[in-house]
Amino acid sequence: MVETQPSLAVTIGKLELPYPTLMGSGCYGSGKEFVQFANLRKIGAVVLKSVTRLPRMGNATPRLVHTPAGMLNAIGLQNPGIDWYLEHEVPKYARLPWRVVGSVAGFSIDDYAYVSERLAARDEIAAIELNISCPNVASEGETFACDPHLTSKVVRTCRGLTDKTLIVKLSPNVTDIAAIAYEAEAAGADALAVINTVRGMAIDVDTWHPRLGNVTGGLSGPAIRPIAVLAVYEVARVVTIPIIGQGGIETTRDALEFLLAGASAISIGTANFTDPRIPERIVEGLREYLWNRNLSSIDEIVGKANVGFATAHEYEGDEG
Amino acid sequence: MVETQPSLAVTIGKLELPYPTLMGSGCYGSGKEFVQFANLRKIGAVVLKSVTRLPRMGNATPRLVHTPAGMLNAIGLQNPGIDWYLEHEVPKYARLPWRVVGSVAGFSIDDYAYVSERLAARDEIAAIELNISCPNVASEGETFACDPHLTSKVVRTCRGLTDKTLIVKLSPNVTDIAAIAYEAEAAGADALAVINTVRGMAIDVDTWHPRLGNVTGGLSGPAIRPIAVLAVYEVARVVTIPIIGQGGIETTRDALEFLLAGASAISIGTANFTDPRIPERIVEGLREYLWNRNLSSIDEIVGKANVGFATAHEYEGDEG
Amino acid sequence: MTTLETPSRVHATLVTDRRELAPGVVLLGLDAPELAASTLPGQFVMAVPPSGEAAATALGVYEAEARRASLLFFVTGKRTRELSELHVGERLDLVGPLGNGFDLQSSPRRVAIVAGGVGIASVLLPAQALIRAGSRVTLLYGARTSSLLVEAERFADAGCEVALATDDGTAGYHGYVTDLLERSHNHDLILACGPSPMLRAVARVAAQIGVRAQLSLEETFACGVGGCWGCVVPIARTSAQAPSFPPEPAGGSDAVNARICKEGPVFWSDELRW
Amino acid sequence: MTTLETPSRVHATLVTDRRELAPGVVLLGLDAPELAASTLPGQFVMAVPPSGEAAATALGVYEAEARRASLLFFVTGKRTRELSELHVGERLDLVGPLGNGFDLQSSPRRVAIVAGGVGIASVLLPAQALIRAGSRVTLLYGARTSSLLVEAERFADAGCEVALATDDGTAGYHGYVTDLLERSHNHDLILACGPSPMLRAVARVAAQIGVRAQLSLEETFACGVGGCWGCVVPIARTSAQAPSFPPEPAGGSDAVNARICKEGPVFWSDELRW
Numbered sequence A, B: 001m002v003e004t005q006p007s008l009a010v011t012i013g014k015l016e017l018p019y020p021t022l023m024g025s026g027c028y029g030s031g032k033e034f035v036q037f038a039n040l041r042k043i044g045a046v047v048l049k050s051v052t053r054l055p056r057m058g059n060a061t062p063r064l065v066h067t068p069a070g071m072l073n074a075i076g077l078q079n080p081g082i083d084w085y086l087e088h089e090v091p092k093y094a095r096l097p098w099r100v101v102g103s104v105a106g107f108s109i110d111d112y113a114y115v116s117e118r119l120a121a122r123d124e125i126a127a128i129e130l131n132i133s134c135p136n137v138a139s140e141g142e143t144f145a146c147d148p149h150l151t152s153k154v155v156r157t158c159r160g161l162t163d164k165t166l167i168v169k170l171s172p173n174v175t176d177i178a179a180i181a182y183e184a185e186a187a188g189a190d191a192l193a194v195i196n197t198v199r200g201m202a203i204d205v206d207t208w209h210p211r212l213g214n215v216t217g218g219l220s221g222p223a224i225r226p227i228a229v230l231a232v233y234e235v236a237r238v239v240t241i242p243i244i245g246q247g248g249i250e251t252t253r254d255a256l257e258f259l260l261a262g263a264s265a266i267s268i269g270t271a272n273f274t275d276p277r278i279p280e281r282i283v284e285g286l287r288e289y290l291w292n293r294n295l296s297s298i299d300e301i302v303g304k305a306n307v308g309f310a311t312a313h314e315y316e317g318d319e320g
Numbered sequence C, D: 001m002t003t004l005e006t007p008s009r010v011h012a013t014l015v016t017d018r019r020e021l022a023p024g025v026v027l028l029g030l031d032a033p034e035l036a037a038s039t040l041p042g043q044f045v046m047a048v049p050p051s052g053e054a055a056a057t058a059l060g061v062y063e064a065e066a067r068r069a070s071l072l073f074f075v076t077g078k079r080t081r082e083l084s085e086l087h088v089g090e091r092l093d094l095v096g097p098l099g100n101g102f103d104l105q106s107s108p109r110r111v112a113i114v115a116g117g118v119g120i121a122s123v124l125l126p127a128q129a130l131i132r133a134g135s136r137v138t139l140l141y142g143a144r145t146s147s148l149l150v151e152a153e154r155f156a157d158a159g160c161e162v163a164l165a166t167d168d169g170t171a172g173y174h175g176y177v178t179d180l181l182e183r184s185h186n187h188d189l190i191l192a193c194g195p196s197p198m199l200r201a202v203a204r205v206a207a208q209i210g211v212r213a214q215l216s217l218e219e220t221f222a223c224g225v226g227g228c229w230g231c232v233v234p235i236a237r238t239s240a241q242a243p244s245f246p247p248e249p250a251g252g253s254d255a256v257n258a259r260i261c262k263e264g265p266v267f268w269s270d271e272l273r274w
């Protein structure tokens, strides 16, 4: 059995997971919310909702809008702030039968340092994800992942404060995501989460008002999958650390696209809102896929479709 | 009649159009291809496929992949080159009952200058669109629209070579599209086309190969609409010249989202592949919408939902 | 320690009957024994899209009796259109029952139920429960026009007094259903479900006439189970439904965001801080 | 000057009959008088998605007689699934007929038609036309397994000799249909439609046995009408179907890209440069 069944286990930095499937930050609570609706024995880990230094009420409603093959969200990082969080929330994660990864957001290097250090110090927290790419806070919040220099600084700082696995979550809303990824690895990241949501908005043509209380939001779901697959593909060519691919994964085939592009694991967010059984279906599907191809582990497919880039046919003398 | 019917006419620079609907470059040929399938009396203009200095065979096939609520394309600017184009193609556009806008692509400032000047000199061509944002040529092709400085240079150069309406087509694949738009206006653009396709890719999980011959492609269709609406919204806040909104427009409501966000006209590309009757439906729908609200022209709704940006609720002392 | 039995609240149901109550208003009967047995008045479900190509849709449970549960919905967009195209014998997966329903423990003597439009879908179960418990129930039911006043007889048969109102006067009182509430007398409790302008009006009237009201709120949902904080409404910290959240430093607002899908969808109107 | 009559090649048709020929293989009969009257053998249509929520799908016209035209398709994804869910009496809009069909003017005496899988959908009309014109037609029809060899009798009834082949040997010859072609004798013309590995094999065999072949190619389409250059295949500049395009400076390749949807979908195998 152990001999014959392909293994779906993956290791991300120091983090060992039974399955290559993480539940996306902000989409899955701590996992407890889904216990009656999903089989949490069959997930790799839950990435917790991002927490900040001070409490945040979050954005005005509406915070969600459905769009073609996706949705816009603008939650605005509602959270009780790290101090309260450590005292009242984190203890609840003790003795959960699944791993939880802490997610940290902030508005200054100091914020990230303050929150990461305290959160990483807790046994309940298996690893830390730095959300330097939240598009939904009217602030400098996103500029970290939009600037290689800032990315480098925040990652280096937090790296110095914990030995736990440090995952850095990148934004697709940049001209060159590979350049940011390169800096994050150089600064000591153990893994990269690629991608966070794509900035977007929707307008109510009856009322002439933006449909989100926050005006703009983050686009997720299948609509962004081609954007996310390319981001993983590009990042995989410049880093050696593991990539956690995400953006519109709903099926085993979708997950495979990310793995073949170069991701070592994947994250499922919005698909849980379509059907909470999707994460279990995906791990079963991955196992079957490996089995049918006589592959013994996920590693054997990671990056296998990553063949570099093409050059277009040109006529002689064409500068193109 | 003229008194009562709302007017759908718009003026873009010197270009006067009976309807605010352009057919997207590369999606509609010269319009002749659609004569038996669409009512070309009811379109504003056709933007021609981009032309380059030298002939290009374009990319390897497959050049198209369908994705959730959209498609990826990587045509690779197949075209006969400007000299042949002027001699054999442009003459066919004489006496067409609809306006055609020439689209220019290139790999150097010199390319853009060479092609724009010659194309603009032709009476058959009503205006010039600079495609500085094609994601499908393995070259510097896109870097123009990804760099404010290069954008400024290419636009200023071409501006000096023609008095015809100069439309600059921007890329969404940048960190700050408003900064690029600002430079384009400062350099003399008469209007901006927002947006070109979003870079993406898809992988065939059976064969482990990218699904496009060019590996990467440009995502279009409803999937990118929220991204495009936000791009228009952001650009409208920093420029005074007209914006031609595009990206996933399929219905009157979609078109209205762009107009309310700040576009003076819209462009329809991929929707023509769903149903060639869509452009006519949209102009009828726009007329009805204005009529029902006792509005006399499109201008009365342009930018009406553009209320700026929100600031998230924060706790005292929160840097956010 | 959280135990992991197989997910107990995802139900594979079958469409047993389907009726178009009015243009764009559909009633789907389902064979759903566990759901029918476990749903409390005012709870809802998330309907998994048969195509798998959209978010799940939040829908109230209209009827629940023996093996049969039903959904009553208006076709307003892609997802409800897809559900409306289901045929008898086809499968529909439902997640639920979800949320906290109406609080009927006060065993009130006279109850006014105010329903607007699709709000009717969430108030049959509470009406039946109250009548079984011996309450006198008046349904104040409003809609844009008479054809949209679906299922009114169903409530009469269930033993409710029914008063109708339409915006266009094509049936019942010509005006807002909340005007009827204003004129109503000595109720001990008000339950309301409908569009938020109506709910705000109910809250105002309830305060005037000094009767407490429970409002079933609507908001766009993502997860529907409390996992994403996408569906919040500010309520009083003092509310029993208020999630624990640190107070504002300068002790400003006494409000805290509650999740409509988890702490709600039903809230006491005098505890809302919207 | 281009004249602008109302679009003449978009047809609102109605589903008159629907059969599941095999699991995932559907035949849709349509009331489509203009289309049936104007379609030439080998032409195709773009089917507008009833939901409006996808690109149009390129499908060959299987039958065309009197008022009725039909489509025969395999359910391979979202769009064909949606078409397969159409019911009798429902509406389907079609753009077409499109492209250039088979060239049957040489009035050949003996013709081999090679069909693989869904390729069968595009070869009934040419078979009928050839038989009417007095040609002897042999259908060489291959599929993965016997259950997918749909409509073979239909071709026999139409007067074709039919030879079958399956990859798994469950019906007819055990192996590739192109092996049958290799063994066939004195045909004046070959027509083929199917997956491109099959078409490449047909091209090779045709060259060997010295018979010219017309291949109906497949590619993902966007516009389907020649507007986007998304569906190209390299062909010889000397081909009558070659679009005008400047020669390479250094006079390298003699190939030029033709649009499968516009110059094709049918090309002479010896003119392809793929």
Ligand SMILES: Cc1cc2nc3c(=O)[nH]c(=O)nc-3n(C[C@H](O)[C@H](O)[C@H](O)COP(=O)(O)OP(=O)(O)OC[C@H]3O[C@@H](n4cnc5c(N)ncnc54)[C@H](O)[C@@H]3O)c2cc1C
Pocket (backbone or CB within 6 Å): A066, A203, A204, A205, A206, B253, C044, C057, C058, C059, C060, C061, C072, C073, C074, C075, C076, C077, C078, C079, C080, C081, C118, C121, C122, C217, C218, C219, C220, C221, C265
């Ligand atoms: C707890 C709860 C219980 C519910 N119970 C029921 C019930 O029992 N029955 C019922 O019918 N509904 C119910 N609803 C409402 C139902 O969930 C929503 O109507 C659902 O989102 C419809 O989804 P849809 O995709 O069909 O429509 P959507 O496309 O999501 O549209 C939903 C609303 O948004 C509007 N909208 C969509 N696009 C635009 C646009 N571009 N511009 C402006 N407006 C737009 C539509 O007009 C419509 O009013 C309930 C909701 C909640 C939260």
Ligand SMILES: Cc1cc2nc3c(=O)[nH]c(=O)nc-3n(C[C@H](O)[C@H](O)[C@H](O)COP(=O)(O)OP(=O)(O)OC[C@H]3O[C@@H](n4cnc5c(N)ncnc54)[C@H](O)[C@@H]3O)c2cc1C
Pocket (backbone or CB within 6 Å): A253, B066, B203, B204, B205, B206, D044, D057, D058, D059, D060, D061, D072, D073, D074, D075, D076, D077, D078, D079, D080, D081, D118, D121, D122, D217, D218, D219, D220, D221, D265
């Ligand atoms: C001129 C012409 C005529 C045609 N005539 C017919 C006809 O008569 N009958 C017929 O059945 N078909 C015909 N076709 C083919 C038909 O148009 C395509 O099968 C159509 O694209 C199906 O669309 P779909 O959305 O259902 O499938 P799609 O989702 O477009 O999938 C189409 C193909 O791509 C594959 N695919 C999809 N997603 C992935 C992925 N993630 N990874 C790997 N592979 C993937 C599918 O397996 C399938 O084989 C014709 C095509 C052309 C060009």
Ligand SMILES: Cc1cc2nc3c(=O)[nH]c(=O)nc-3n(C[C@H](O)[C@H](O)[C@H](O)COP(=O)(O)O)c2cc1C
Pocket (backbone or CB within 6 Å): A024, A025, A026, A027, A049, A050, A073, A075, A077, A103, A131, A134, A169, A195, A196, A197, A219, A220, A221, A222, A246, A247, A248, A249, A267, A268, A269, A270, A271, C222, C228, C230
């Ligand atoms: C409602 C919602 C809330 C989210 N909140 C967070 C968050 O707090 N922190 C974060 O890093 N990402 C957040 N995300 C992004 C997701 O974790 C994920 O990266 C993104 O949605 C793309 O994946 P998906 O398409 O599978 O959802 C959120 C996404 C959604 C839809």
Ligand SMILES: Cc1cc2nc3c(=O)[nH]c(=O)nc-3n(C[C@H](O)[C@H](O)[C@H](O)COP(=O)(O)O)c2cc1C
Pocket (backbone or CB within 6 Å): B024, B025, B026, B027, B049, B050, B073, B075, B077, B103, B131, B134, B169, B195, B196, B197, B219, B220, B221, B222, B246, B247, B248, B249, B267, B268, B269, B270, B271, D222, D228, D230
């Ligand atoms: C098949 C295809 C070819 C295109 N070719 C060009 C091109 O040559 N030049 C250009 O500026 N844009 C080109 N575009 C981009 C479109 O003009 C349009 O800006 C984009 O597709 C977004 O609009 P849409 O979603 O309505 O298609 C192309 C798009 C498609 C789908």
Ligand code: FES
Pocket (backbone or CB within 6 Å): C220, C221, C222, C223, C224, C225, C226, C227, C228, C229, C230, C231, C232, C259, C260, C261, C262
């Ligand atoms: S919808 Fe996710 S918390 Fe309510």
Ligand code: FES
Pocket (backbone or CB within 6 Å): D220, D221, D222, D223, D224, D225, D226, D227, D228, D229, D230, D231, D232, D259, D260, D261, D262
């Ligand atoms: S599909 Fe557009 S040219 Fe053929």
